[in-house]
Amino acid sequence: MSDYKKRSEIIIRKLRQSGLKMTPQRLAIVNVLAKSEGHPSVEDIHARLKKEFPTMSLATVYRNIVLLKSLGEVLELGFPDGSNRYDGNRPFPHPHLICIKCKKILDPDLDSLEKMKKEVESETNFRILSHRLDFFGICSACLSEKV
Amino acid sequence: MSDYKKRSEIIIRKLRQSGLKMTPQRLAIVNVLAKSEGHPSVEDIHARLKKEFPTMSLATVYRNIVLLKSLGEVLELGFPDGSNRYDGNRPFPHPHLICIKCKKILDPDLDSLEKMKKEVESETNFRILSHRLDFFGICSACLSEKV
DNA sequence: TATTAAATGATAATTGTTATCATTTAATAC
DNA sequence: GTATTAAATGATAACAATTATCATTTAATA
Numbered sequence A, B: 001m002s003d004y005k006k007r008s009e010i011i012i013r014k015l016r017q018s019g020l021k022m023t024p025q026r027l028a029i030v031n032v033l034a035k036s037e038g039h040p041s042v043e044d045i046h047a048r049l050k051k052e053f054p055t056m057s058l059a060t061v062y063r064n065i066v067l068l069k070s071l072g073e074v075l076e077l078g079f080p081d082g083s084n085r086y087d088g089n090r091p092f093p094h095p096h097l098i099c100i101k102c103k104k105i106l107d108p109d110l111d112s113l114e115k116m117k118k119e120v121e122s123e124t125n126f127r128i129l130s131h132r133l134d135f136f137g138i139c140s141a142c143l144s145e146k147v
Numbered sequence C: 001t002a003t004t005a006a007a008t009g010a011t012a013a014t015t016g017t018t019a020t021c022a023t024t025t026a027a028t029a030c
Numbered sequence D: 001g002t003a004t005t006a007a008a009t010g011a012t013a014a015c016a017a018t019t020a021t022c023a024t025t026t027a028a029t030a
Helices: A003-017 A024-035 A042-049 A058-070 A112-124 B003-017 B024-035 B042-049 B058-070 B112-124
Strands: A075-078 A084-087 A096-099 A127-138 B075-078 B084-087 B096-099 B127-138
Touching (some): A003 A024, A024 A042, A024 A058, A042 A058, A058 A075, A112 A127, B003 B024, B024 B042, B024 B058, B042 B058, B042 B084, B058 B075
Parallel strands (some): A096 A127, B096 B127
Antiparallel strands (some): A075 A084, A127 B127, B075 B084
């Protein structure tokens, strides 16, 4: 079974355990977020589901994202331009590489992050509970493009 | 001369060089941002200057921040709750320690960040132009507080 | 099938920010 | 000092993203 289907099932199980109703709209939103292809915005999700659910309300997308965030099953990525995009596939803080040219978001592995957190905690006496690490620049695909 | 007065002068010099007018309101806003005590929000700046300039408009604060950002003399700190705060004292990207209890923002030194950027660039072929690194948690003052 | 609490859809309200425009003012030339 | 003019300001309207409201619909359960 694919990675995102597993994520869907995990999220849906948690929703059921919380005594919440499984509506077709909710299921569809969870599926899009579990996949999180391209780290969709609210508008992206709404647009993607408009065909299947012509009456799908923006409010429903917002409501379900708020719910899933509160359950810890969706990560909100807020960007410097004020826009928000969402990741239900990796709902824990993790570094991003954000291409300012093609707007793609990559999720690199970064072994040194844990080391850095330890360095900060020992040097400053600050107890780290969460973090945010984003690199902005040009991805390899855009770098190798002819202008 | 204090650090922030030097920052003021640098910013003011750049504004003059750009052929912009030095109004009393602009000077006052620059001074608050050059100091950046507590990393003020737009509202903070507006409130702080209301006594000296009773007619100071919010729009003027916004306009001058946009201007100073475009000159690279102010850094905008956008937080997960959607709020923005500003730093005209260190207008380059740098890590923050953000206390979720007392809301204070600390600026730690972090030698390992440059190393991490090199690691990312060599492993992923991504050209890093800028970054954002924030740690959320509890500061030492709040940790040692009696409950 | 009936019941009921929860979810939805439509849309109003809210908030933070930007745009508009008439008025004021800093910089400059005289 | 006065006149000139482009820029800045103040007041407020417009805007966009998000949240709240409320009547209607629906999933879960009996």
